[in-house]
Amino acid sequence: xxxxxxxxxxxxxxxxxxxxxxxxxxxxxxxxxxxxxxxxxxxxxxxxxxxxxxxxxxxxxxxxxxxxxxxxxxxxxxxxxxxxxxxxxxxxxxxxxxxxxxxxxxxxxxxxxxxxxxxxxxxxxxxxxxxxxxxxxxxxxxxxxxxxxxxxxxxxxxxxxxxxxxxxxxxxxxxxxxxxxxxxxxxxxxxxxxxxxxxxxxxxxxxxxxxxxxxxxxxxxxxxxxx
Numbered sequence: 001x002x003x004x005x006x007x008x009x010x011x012x013x014x015x016x017x018x019x020x021x022x023x024x025x026x027x028x029x030x031x032x033x034x035x036x037x038x039x040x041x042x043x044x045x046x047x048x049x050x051x052x053x054x055x056x057x058x059x060x061x062x063x064x065x066x067x068x069x070x071x072x073x074x075x076x077x078x079x080x081x082x083x084x085x086x087x088x089x090x091x092x093x094x095x096x097x098x099x100x101x102x103x104x105x106x107x108x109x110x111x112x113x114x115x116x117x118x119x120x121x122x123x124x125x126x127x128x129x130x131x132x133x134x135x136x137x138x139x140x141x142x143x144x145x146x147x148x149x150x151x152x153x154x155x156x157x158x159x160x161x162x163x164x165x166x167x168x169x170x171x172x173x174x175x176x177x178x179x180x181x182x183x184x185x186x187x188x189x190x191x192x193x194x195x196x197x198x199x200x201x202x203x204x205x206x207x208x209x210x211x212x213x214x215x216x217x218x219x220x221x222x223x224x225x226x227x
Contacts, residue, residue, distance in 0.1 A: 009057060165202070
């Protein structure tokens with residue numbers, strides 16, 4: 001569902017006052033069209049199935065079915081719907097569980113309204129956005145579990161990355177800096193910087209964290225690749 005080029009959004013939050021505040025804040029942006037709301041996971045699935053918004057802003061702690069389980073159901077039933085988690089809880093387990101469920105973004109309730117709009121915009125075009133305060137921890141949690149997130153509807157082979165770019169991407173996911181990647185691959189930092197630039201362009205993301213999340217979500221890296 002789309003209105004005059006805006007991004008259609010459903011807000012899921014169990015506290016009515018908080019939900020009203022979020023909706024009011026989003027309506028300040030001309031980019032966002034809030035088309036629906038819900039107070040729990042089960043009603044969220046019904047509302048989202050009926051309205052089919054482009055993006056869902058989803059709280060984690062919900063009565064009955066929580067936001068992570070609701071996200072898992074939404075992703076299995078409506079693969080094109082993007083979900084941005086928004087929660088007071090920024091613990092590693094919530095972060096990693098959200099990514100495993102297929103979340104396309106993760107905000108805390110301290111995230112600035114402008115950044116929440118950015119997260120929604122990124123999700124709408126298929127990019128990933130994580131609050132900078134938690135991004136590094138999310139990647140570390142994923143790497144520590146030795147798992148990649150493969151919930152995204154995108155084709156894992158449809159990325160256009162060369163073998164060398166895949167090698168660089170794998171090292172980005174492991175948390176290496178450009179200098180560390182250059183040392184590991186016996187290449188100059190300038191060459192690595194060029195590879196990283198092309199990776200970001202091909203994955204249509206703005207930074208290394210988003211590239212790493214896309215790699216984890218789509219299962220882009222070969223199964224034999226350590227992450």
